[in-house]
Amino acid sequence: MLARPLAAARRFRRVLLLAAGLLAPALAAVAQTVAPEAAAATAAAPAMGVQTVMFWFLLATLGLVLLIFGLLFVLLVIKMKPQLRRLYELPTVHATWSGKVLGLLVGDPVLVVGRDKDELMNHDYDGITEFDNDLPPWWKYGFYFTIVFAVAYMVFYHVTYTGDLQAAEYETEMQQAALLVSADDDDPNKLTTYTALTAGPDLEAGTTLFATNCAACHGTEGEGKVGPNLTDDYWLHGGDINQVYKTIKFGVTSKGMVAWKGKLSGKQMLQVSSYIESLRGTNPPNAKEPQGEKEAPVITAVSH
Missing domain, CATH: 1.10.760.10 (Cytochrome c-like domain)
Known part of the structure; x- marks a missing residue:
């Protein structure tokens, strides 16, 4: 009973290695195809720096690689979904955190929404009872994130004073706006500092x-x-x-x-x-x- 899921896992590993081997020539071909186009773009636009062209070329190549890997991963998951489900149903895998991640691939969202215990507590008021269920993981993870964000915000703005508060941002924007004000007296946006004449x-x-x-x-x-x-x-x-x-x-x-x-x-x-x-x-x-x-x-x- 245990040999089939283990064999499926070994086959899954071999498929990944085979996909990586097949992907390498494809990436080389893509690089050879895109390189002349990048060279032509560089010649057509001499004003652009070589570093800028290389940056966008590498960024596009990286995006293409990630897209190919994503498609291969989806195809492998679809192809091996029965084997992955049998592996997920193993008692030694099912209850672990990595097993719950595997559950997302086979259609069990317990890692995100949690699992209901369906156990009633001894609370009964006017026919209303209460289940003893944990908070959904997505809610707890969101709550933890707000705590981390609050600490990081306090340190960034109020401890290290790295970021500008609203008052400082306002002063900076006003200084930048003042640079745009014309020195011409006929500019209606020019600020004046007159006081009322009383003589x-x-x-x-x-x-x-x-x-x-x-x-x-x-x-x-x-x-x-x-x-x-x-x-x-x-x-x-x-x-x-x-x-x-x-x-x-x-x-x-x-x-x-x-x-x-x-x-x-x-x-x-x-x-x-x-x-x-x-x-x-x-x-x-x-x-x-x-x-x-x-x-x-x-x-x-x-x-x-």
Whole structure:
């Protein structure tokens, strides 16, 4: 009874050796066939380095070898499935871990899903009973993996500080983005660091410029007409001094707000922006309803 499975195992080993012997000439032929094509590709694309060509050639060869081995393995398993099943049913093989791996080849997934004991425990509540079964191996292996992953994550990010945390990644991305910002003053993506002007002459100049150029749309007191109300804490394009400056300079053409660059100097646009900042909270009569997002007012006392 024991001789047949052992003989089957010996035959399986001989088949593997024979397959390896047959595969060697095939791989040599494949290499001879692919080599001229690789040489032609190298000549056609001189810009590619020889190392790059060799890397892809070796990678393709490796993929082909693995594919051939996989197909041979599947064919051998299908051909020898009866012998493998008899070998798997041996008591000395069936209960071992390697035997369970062999069971996957013959259609028994006990290694992955486990085996139900079908033994009832002494728990009975309202006619509901409980089986004494272990957790499925796939669940336990997944749980073990999460433990290993958590330890590796903690060591990588919080012990050795090899990886960047979210704050560090954000700073790195912002630095990279800053490199893409043009140094040209006409670039709408350029970041400015202006603070609101608080000197009397600057605010007076801003008041005059506002009355001349902005009051027609925003009202003489910033209460809003065609344009939005500038005296509340709600803003469509940002209420910070630099955001207001950007809106004045580049405009919002889709909403009828013209760009004032080229018509006003940088100093004048900052004076108007500072005057608009000073209007917040003045609550003029007949103010237009709020529009946009609410922002907390920023109090600044630094002059430009």
